Each structure stands twice: as C-alpha cells, then as structure tokens.
Amino acid sequence: METIDWSARYSVGVEKMDEQHKQIIGMLNRLVTSPEAHDAGSEAMSEILMTMTRYSFEHFRAEESLLRGHDYPDLEQHRQEHIAYRRKTIDFSTATGLGIEVVPQILIAYLFEWWTHHILEEDMKYKSFFAEKGVG
Numbered sequence: 001m002e003t004i005d006w007s008a009r010y011s012v013g014v015e016k017m018d019e020q021h022k023q024i025i026g027m028l029n030r031l032v033t034s035p036e037a038h039d040a041g042s043e044a045m046s047e048i049l050m051t052m053t054r055y056s057f058e059h060f061r062a063e064e065s066l067l068r069g070h071d072y073p074d075l076e077q078h079r080q081e082h083i084a085y086r087r088k089t090i091d092f093s094t095a096t097g098l099g100i101e102v103v104p105q106i107l108i109a110y111l112f113e114w115w116t117h118h119i120l121e122e123d124m125k126y127k128s129f130f131a132e133k134g135v136g
Contacts, residue, residue, distance in 0.1 A: 001112065003029040010119055013127045013136055014066070020059045021119055027052040028115060031108050049107070053089050060086075063123075070133055072126055081122055085114060 004010075004025045011018050027048060034044050060082040067075045092107045130136070 001032050001108065003032050004112075004116070012119070012123045012130075014130050015136060017059075017063060017066070017123070020055075020062065021123075024052065024056060024059065024115060027055065028108075028111055031111065049089075049093055052111070053093060056089070057086065066135075067126065070130070070135065072129060074125060078122060078126075081118060085118070088114075 006022050006025055010021060010025070012021070031045075031048055031052075034048065064075065064079055064082065067078060072078070088110065092110070
C-alpha cells in the first residue's frame with residue numbers, strides 16, 4: 001500500500017482541521033511503512049493504533065465543536081460518521097489485542113479507506129460553508 005502525500009487536495013480550508021488531518025495521515029503512513037505494524041498482536045501496531053484512536057477522537061471532538069459553534073446544518077450526519085468510525089476502531093482494537101492474524105491488513109486498509117473518504121468527501125462538504133463564514 002502506498003503512503004499518502006499531503007497536498008492541497010486534502011485541505012478543508014480550516015487550518016486547525018488541516019493540521020489535525022496531517023497528523024492523522026502521518027499516523028496512517030507510519031502504519032504502512034512500519035514492518036512491525038503488520039504483525040498481529042505486535043506492540044508497534046497496538047501503539048500506533050492506540051495513539052491514532054486517541055488522536056482521532058480528539059479531532060472528532062474539535063471538529064464537532066467547530067461545526068456546532070457555527071450551526072453547521074449537517075452536523076448530526078457528520079457526527080454519525082464519527083460514531084461509526086469509533087465503533088469500528090474499537091472492534092479492531094479488541095481483535096488486534098487478541099492477536100487475530102488478518103486484522104493488521106484489514107485494519108490498515110479500513111483506516112486508509114475511511115480517512116481518505118472522510119476527508120475528501122465528508123469533510124469537504126463543510127469547506128465552502130466555512131469559507132462563506134470567513135473561518136479559516
């Protein structure tokens with residue numbers, strides 16, 4: 001799997017969100033490039049996953065707060081995306097802790113797919129909303 005190179009294509013136009021997205025992409029890239037991260041039950045995989053999970057939950061809180069503070073009309077739908085991610089990530093964390101062999105590959109593919117889709121599709125929905133409000 002290829003790493004993700006940050007580009008303007010990923011920018012949602014809100015500096016704080018862009019910075020947080022860059023951090024998340026960096027963690028995804030570490031999953032891809034760290035050979036130990038691909039072993040079920042590996043400490044490296046667990047550590048990266050725990051860090052990424054904590055950070056993504058912080059990001060969701062910040063993003064939802066920003067959306068709520070500006071009365072974003074699709075906040076609830078966006079929140080539901082975050083809730084589904086949390087549930088799936090917790091399931092993967094549990095399976096990883098149990099050392100289930102196929103989890104690392106499935107997890108990495110899921111995380112890459114979810115984050116690229118979420119940033120490029122879901123988060124981009126609020127880009128013009130914030131631009132119109134002068135939030136950057």
